[in-house]
């Protein structure tokens with residue numbers, strides 16, 4: 192079997208859902224999804240020169256070849272996003288050619304139902320961001336002629352009074368819990384009426400009080416048996432985020448995510464050691480070596496690799512195995528359409544130390560419509576049940592994808 196073609200498409204949703212499709216001379220084709228990035232479709236198409244005429248079933252070898260080909264330019268970062276999506280498409284081909292679901296090729300499944308946690312942002316509804324995290328109105332929702340792209344922080348600041356309040360957090364928590372989700376995640380690094388300086392990583396007492404009031408509102412809205420996690424997006428210093436983490440201990444959080452910048456593992460470890468609130472990190476790391484210090488120094492209680500960014504399904508399996516040596520749980524980050532979400536679900540089925548998989552598209556009205564060849568609803572009671580279909584077991588509904596395609600990007604053209 193030989194690879195004969197690689198094509199890309201982008202759907203403009205809450206993020207750029209970026210697809211790669213690989214075709215073979217055997218008529219089998221595979222589909223993968225990448226974490227968004229500026230210029231990503233062009234990088235995917237460049238990498239096709241490494242893949243053409245190769246046997247798609249040599250997945251690990253082809254990942255190595257792509258990493259080596261990009262080693263001069265840098266095989267981490269955006270290139271890792273591209274490799275991750277391609278790797279998933281290769282698994283889809285292998286599974287289809289063997290008439291076997293991917294989780295079985297990873298060693299079989301530990302569980303039938305994959306537990307999701309619903310990302311609730313900062314209490315608001317649909318928020319669409321371009322690859323540089325600039326807020327946008329998607330083309331399909333008919334932007335006003337004078338619409339401008341602005342930074343996420345500017346638009347969130349404008350929506351402060353509506354969305355970043357205890358009332359909005361409580362309402363959002365109840366809404367998602369009523370849909371069957373047993374775990375929720377909220378941002379606490381949202382515009383705060385008590386902020387004095389947006390850039391110094393410090394928190395005022397007023398800011399901390401407000402952040403705690405958001406968490407308390409969510410907790411009181413859903414009671415003690417719905418898990419709640421909160422995300423800081425790497426924004427604070429050790430001293431001040433600890434003041435918040437200590438205050439959160441009474442809420443029994445599932446985790447506190449990315450409390451400090453990611454480059455300094457010892458700072459993260461200090462936070463982890465000094466609070467009873469569990470710490471989670473890892474969504475921006477790629478390839479297993481980047482996770483080694485984080486895991487071996489026990490700087491996190493939960494690790495959150497993103498399958499569409501960390502190097503693909505097999506690389507995330509290896510990261511999960513490294514985590515299991517430390518008895519560390521895995522809660523994969525995921526902002527994908529159904530294609531990437533199902534790819535991540537195969538991984539989640541096949542690792543012992545799985546905790547919960549992110550679902551970040553509750554407000555995207557066409558999330559489920561994008562999928563075909565899979566029984567619906569895809570999410571039932573906050574869980575995904577994987578079937579026995581070969582490969583990924585899900586295809587892209589191209590008619591729907593075309594309707595929501597990103598203007599200016601190719602749509603599965605060579």
Ligand code: MG
Nearest residue numbers: 422448449474
């Ligand atoms: Mg996060």
